[in-house]
Amino acid sequence: MAAAAMRPSMGALGRISSSTPSPLRPLTQTASISTTAALLKRHKYREARVYRDNSKHRGESAIHRSGTRWRLSMSDEPLPRPVPRSKLPAIETDPDHGLWDFFANRQMISDPPSEIAKHGRSWTAEELRHKSWDDLHRLWWVCAKERNRIATANWERNKGEMGFGEAEAQKRDHTVRQTMRSIKHVLTERFYTWEDAVKLAENDPEVDLTGNGPAFIPSNYLEEGDVAATEGEQQAAETTGETVEKADPVTTATPEPATIPSSQQPTDAPR
């Protein structure tokens, strides 16, 4: 009977040591091995009482002005008041700020239609054929920035409901785009010229495309005496001023190195 009076937890210990079934084993035990005394567990039945107070704000009332239950770690020093935006010092914009370039007009953003309409014609391909790659690329950026200016003004005019000017802006934009188109046209022409020149050079015995040594080795060249004679002739021609001008189109027709994809590109980034 002493074993029956033993605490259930001790009975659980005895259960671990001896695996043999015993009549003293508590009937509530279900698992084969457990170190927890089943009868010492918290009651988890439905009506089990939880004594912990779950309401952290019990006793606090906004109506009765009870205040908080505990002292709060706050100081009663006056807080700084925010300064209204109108009283803040004005921020000055740098007159050389790059973003001014987006504006056609620094006060109005958009020019009035009469000002927008004041523009010339676009560059023609024939005019651009005489320009170098650097010039063309610079002109391209001028056009690109002008288009940005027009787009900014359009947005401002529409959103700000400023008035007319859309049609004039459209015409101006079209003129700019025509110039850009001509630039691409000229560059394409130069590329085709370069392609043809490479094809000719492959079969030309005077041209060496391997890159070792001079690219052009003339088969016939003049001796020193002949050079002096031709120089005298050239000087005579310069005084008349006829043959020199004819040589110009030949030099301009040679393709620019920048248009050749395989060659080395300029190191400076485009600005």
Place this chain on the structure above:
Amino acid sequence: MTTPIAAAAEAATKQLPRKFGNKQVFLPNHVVAFIRPKDKQPPNLATFVVPLKFNKFDLRDYLYHGYNVQVTSVRSFINRQFPKRKFAHHGRIYLPRPQKMMIVELLKPFVWPEPPAKSDLDAFDYATYKKISDQRGSETKKRIDPTKVPLLSRSPLPEYRVKLKESAADMAKRGEWSNEKNNDDEWTEVETDVKV
């Protein structure tokens, strides 16, 4: 940069190798619009409408190389558009391409000028523009829901009603009215002879 020290510092930083914008791009064909900031938007933020294929790095490099504007960070978002008809009233319904916007944080703040007053917009012919746009707006409203007829009491009075109102007010002010006719000879007062 006014002070020589600041100028020297700027020159020194220019000597440092740049971490961005080293990829060379030739003949960029993009249109970037600079947008007026919203109210209370701080002046170190600038908003742009950019092509859809732009990414944040593209805009940063574009502003640096094209406009010499330095940027510390870029945020981007896309505005979806509502379905539209091909023409104003009819035509197939399509979804316009969405619009990409980017907000950059500027190194140097930029404050936009105040929008011009409507009275200063004579060069834009604002009066005609407003008249036409208002008329178009009311017509559009009518087209969207023709059953929605504005109340007569809300609509402006016709001209004859205005004149009537004026003359009535005038009469009330004078306190008398006559039709400028004297019918005393034709009519006799009957009630005076009646004995009750």
